[in-house]
Amino acid sequence: MKIQYFPDTDTLAIELTTQPVVATDAITDDLILDYDSDGKVVAITLDNYSKNVETVDLQALGVPLLAA
Known part of the structure; x- marks a missing residue:
């Protein structure tokens, strides 16, 4: 999983898989x-x-790490 923030476009992108x-x-x-x-x-x-x-903090709580 990859999470990226692009400030120039104010975009949050979450890639769950490849x-x-x-x-x-x-x-x-x-x-x-x-x-x-x-x-x-x-x-x-x-x-x-x-x-x-609304929040400025990003938290990932209880997200399981799965093997590829």
Whole structure:
């Protein structure tokens, strides 16, 4: 899993896996989900991050580390 923040575009990108993206769905103007060939979510993009998220601290609590 890779989480990146791009301050120039105020975008938070979460890559859940390295599987190729075959479909993309814009859930809202600011939330985009990418899917693999099995229909599983492989990436999440949140545009206008600072306007959509109230907290300044990012915490990952209880997220299991899975072997590849």
